[in-house]
Amino acid sequence: METDYAIIGGGVVGLSVAWGLLRRGRTVTVLDGDDGSFRASRGNFGLVWVQSKGMNQPRYAQWSQQSAAIWADFAQEVSGNTGKSIPLEQNGGYDFHFSEETLEETVAKYEILKAQLGGDYPYEVLGHNALRKEEPHIGPKVVGAILHYQDGHANPLKLLVALAADVRRMGGRVLTGKTVTEVTKPDGFRITCADGTTVTSGKVVLSAGLGAAQLGPKMGFKAPVRPQRGQVLITEKLPKLINRPSLIARQVDEGGIQIGATNEEVGLDDRVTQPGLSGLAAKAIAAYPALARAQLVRSWGALRILSPDGLPIYQESPDMPGAYLVTCHSGITLAAAHARLLPDWLEGTDAAPDLEVFSETRFTVS
Amino acid sequence: MLMKRDLAIIGAGPAGMAAAALAAELGLSVTVLDEQPRAGGQIYRDVDRASPARGTILGADYTDGRRLTEELRRSGVDHITSAVVWAIEDAFRISYTREGRGAQVEADRVLLATGALERPMPIPGWTLPGVMTAGAGQILLKQSGVAARGSVLVGAGPLLYLIAAQMVRAGTPPAAMIETQTLGDMIRALRHVGGALRGWPYMAKGLKMLAEIKRAKVPRYTGATQIAVEGEGKAEAVTFTHNGRKQRIPCETVFLHHGVVPNTQAARSLGVSHIWDAPQAAFAPVLDAWGESDAAGVFIAGDGAGIGGAKAAEYAGQLAALKIAAETNRLSTQDRDRKAAPLRRALAGELAVRPFLDAAYPPFDAALTPADSTVICRCEEVTAGDIRSYAKLGCLGPNQTKAFGRAGMGPCQGRYCGLTVTALLADANGQSADETGYYRIRPPLKPVTLSELAAMDETTQDAAE
Amino acid sequence: MKPASPFLELESAPRVDVTWDGTALSLPEGANLAAALLAAGVKVFRHTPVSGAPRAPFCMMGACFDCLIEIDGVTRQACMLEVTEGMAITRPQEMGAHANET
Ligand SMILES: Cc1cc2nc3c(=O)[nH]c(=O)nc-3n(C[C@H](O)[C@H](O)[C@H](O)COP(=O)(O)OP(=O)(O)OC[C@H]3O[C@@H](n4cnc5c(N)ncnc54)[C@H](O)[C@@H]3O)c2cc1C
C-alpha cells in the first residue's frame, strides 16, 4: 500500500482532512483536478458562520459552533507551521433586515434553536440606531440586525494556500492535474486517474466537491449533491468602511468590499451575469449607501455544493468499507472541525464525534 | 428599450473602422463602441485633432488614418464614443459605461476589434513613476503633443525605432536606446528574408528610421542584458550590461517595449478558444479565414486576432464584414468571395514581413521569466518568486496561482501579468503554454461603479420606488 | 512655482483652472488629464494599497490602472479623462499606507 489514505479532491475540505490525518501520523496522498475544475474553495465568501445554520437540525448548528470555537487555534497552528498568515476576525456578524416582520420572524426561530441548544446561542437584536453606532455607514433602509457573537470571517484563499503548504510540509503527497475516474477495492483501494496514474491506499476519502456526484455512486454512495451558483463582487480597496461581516457584504483584510452572493439553480454554469451583478450591487448600496461610488473591480461565479437538505454528508460506504464521503456546503466554517475532529471519526476512535444525523440514511425514500 | 443591431463592433481602430464602414455600405445596421473619445485606435489615436506640426512629427502612416475616420463618419454608422465596454453576454447584450452611466446595446453579432496591448516587460524597477511603455510615450505625443526630454528607450522591435524617430522629429531625441536583440537574432531572422523582401516597403521605412536615429546621434546599445531601472520613489537611471561592461544612464523617463500582443480580454470573457502562437510568443484566438471564432456570432479582427499591424487590421475587418453580410443575406457568397480575393492578397502581403520581424526582434528573455525578486503583477505586487513558489505547491495553471497569491486580481485584470504568469508556470512545471493556460476572464472587463450597476437593476429599482 | 517636468508641451492651448490635491494648477482645456498632469510636473499620482509604493501613468491607454486619481469621490483613470474647468482632482482614497506623501 503506497499510502494510508488517498484523498480525492484537494479543495478546502480535502486539504483540511488531509492535514488532520497527517497530524496524527498517517500517510496521505491528495489527488486534485486541473486548473479549470469547479472549485468552491476559491470562490466563496469567507464567512466562519454560525447564525441561521441548522434551524431544522440543532446538531448542525452545534457542529458549526464547535468548528468556529476552535477555528482561531487551528488557523494559528497552520500559520505558525508555515509562516503564512490566515487573517481571521471573530467579533460577531450581522443578519440585516429591511423590514420589522422578517426581523421578528427570524428572532422567533432563533429562540427555538437557542432553547434546543441549551441556551448557547449568543445573539442580540440591534435596532437601526444601535446598529448605526456599530456601523456608522449603515443605510436608512436597514431597520435592524441580528448580531451573533459566534460569527466571523476569514481570508479563505490564504487558508487554502497555507493548508496546501502545511500538508506538503508534513510529508503529504499532493498530485495536481489528476482527475480520478475509478476507485476499486480488490484488496486495498486502487485509485485510477484519467492520465493513467494509479495510487493504492488503505482508506479513501471522497472530498471532490461536485465531482462526488459522478464518482460517489461508483463507490457505493448516494452522493446527492447539486451545484448552486453564487455570484460574488469585490470592489477596489477602500479605507475602513465596514466593521463586522454580514451575508450582504464584508470588508476583506486586503481592503476590498466583498458583496455576495446570489443563489441560483443553473446547473454547472459558473458565469456571472449583468442582472446578477446589478441585483447584488443594489442590495449592497441599500445596506451601505457609500458603496454607490465604489468601483467594482472583479466578480466571479462559483458553485456551491448542496445536499438536498443543505447539511453536510459524512458517510462510510456500505459497499466499500474504508471509503468515506465528506462533503458540505460550508467548508470554510467547518475547516477546523474537519481538520481537528473528523480524523477521529475516520479512524474510528473512541473520541469520534457523533455524526449519525449527517449520514446518507436520511436520503432513503420510505 | 434596447437598440437591436445586426452588428456591434468593439473598438474604433483600423479594424473596427474599416469593418463598420463596409458593413454599413452593405446594408447592415452597425454600432461601434470605443472607450476613447475619438475614432482612430492606437495607431491613429486622435488623428482628427492632431495639428499639422504633430502630423509632421508622427508621419504619413499616421495621418493616413484620416481616410478611415472620414469613411466611418460618412458611413453614418452609430459610433458611441467614450464607451467603456464591460460585459458582453447572451448573444449579444453589451453593457458599457459612458459618462458615469451604464447603458446597453443589443446585436446579433459582435466583432471584437480591441487591438493589442504592449507585451508586459517586467524588469527590476519597472513599477517606478517615470517608467512607461513606449506606446505610452507615443500616445503622449499623438494625443496631447507632449514629449519627454532626455528619455531612455529600452527593449526591441520596429515600434521602438518608430517612436525613437518620432521623438527625434519632435526635437526631443532619446538620450539612449538600450536594445535587447542580438546579432544571433538577426542571423536567425535572415531565414525569413524572402518574406521580408515581399514586405520591402516596411524594410525600407525601417532603414529610413534607423538613419534618422543615427543622424540625431542617439547612442544605441544592442544586445544589452541585466537591465534594471534604479531610483528612490521614481526613475533615476537605467543600468545594464553591454559587451560585458556595466553601464548606467541617468534619466527621469524610461520607455519600455518588446513587442505588442493581442488584447484577448473580451474574447476570453466570451469563451473563445485561444492557442499559443510560438513565433509571436503570445496567445491568439482560434479563428476561421473570415475572423469568426468558435463562439457563435463572435468575430475578431485586427491585432486582437494576432499581430499584423494597421493595414492588416483594416483588411481583416473588411473580411469579417463580408462574411457577416453574406450570413445576413446582404451579399451572395459569390460576391463575398469575389470581394474577398483582393483583400486576402493584400493581407498576405502585409503579413509577409512578420516572420522576419518576429525573429529579428524577439522578446527580451529576462523579462519573459524574470528573476525571483522582480514584481510581475503590478496591481497586487506579486513577484516572479511568489509564482514559482506556488508552482512548488502544485499550481499547474494561472487560476490556481491567482487564488494563492492574488496575481491577476487587481484592476488591470491580468492585462500586464497574464502572459508572464503563464510563462513562469510553464517553465516551472515543464509544461507548454497551452497546457498551462491563461486566466479565466470575467465581466467587468473594466471596473464599473456599483451605482451604475445598481441603476441597471430592474427588480430592486421598482421595489425601492 | 511650477515643479520641473521632463515632459514638454509642444503646442499651446487655452488653459483652465483645476485643483490637484488642493493646489491650483492651470491645464490645457480638453487635454488628456494624465498627460496634462505629467506636463505640469506631477510625478506621483497615487500610492498602491498593497505596499504604499508610488505610481504614475504607465500605459496611457486605460489598461494598467496606475494613473488612478479621484474625482467627486470616485476613483477614475486619469489617462481616460479630458481636462475640464474646475476639476477637483485628488489622490485616490485607497487604504494605501502613505496616501499623503507627494
Ligand atoms: C458563492 C459561495 C459562497 C460561499 N460562502 C461560504 C462562506 O462564507 N463560508 C463557508 O464556510 N462556506 C462558503 N461556501 C462553501 C464553501 O466554499 C465550500 O463548502 C467548500 O469550498 C467546499 O470545498 P470542497 O473541497 O468540498 O470543494 P471544492 O473547493 O469544489 O474542491 C473540490 C476539489 O475536488 C477536485 N475534484 C473534483 N472531481 C475530482 C476527481 N474526479 N478527481 C480528482 N479531483 C477532483 C476539484 O479539482 C476540486 O479542487 C461558499 C460557496 C460558494 C460557491
Ligand SMILES: Cc1cc2nc3c(=O)[nH]c(=O)nc-3n(C[C@H](O)[C@H](O)[C@H](O)COP(=O)(O)OP(=O)(O)OC[C@H]3O[C@@H](n4cnc5c(N)ncnc54)[C@H](O)[C@@H]3O)c2cc1C
Ligand atoms: C500603444 C500602442 C501604440 C501603437 N502604435 C503604433 C504605431 O504607431 N504604428 C503602427 O503601425 N502600429 C502601432 N501599434 C500597433 C497597433 O496595434 C496596430 O497598428 C493597429 O492599431 C491595430 O489596429 P486594431 O484596429 O486592431 O486595434 P487598435 O487600433 O488598437 O484599436 C482598438 C480599439 O479598441 C478600443 N477598446 C479596447 N477595449 C475596449 C473596451 N473594453 N471598451 C471599449 N473600447 C475598447 C480601444 O480604445 C482602441 O481604440 C501600436 C500599438 C499599441 C498598443
Ligand code: FES
Ligand atoms: S496609465 Fe495605464 S490606465 Fe491610465
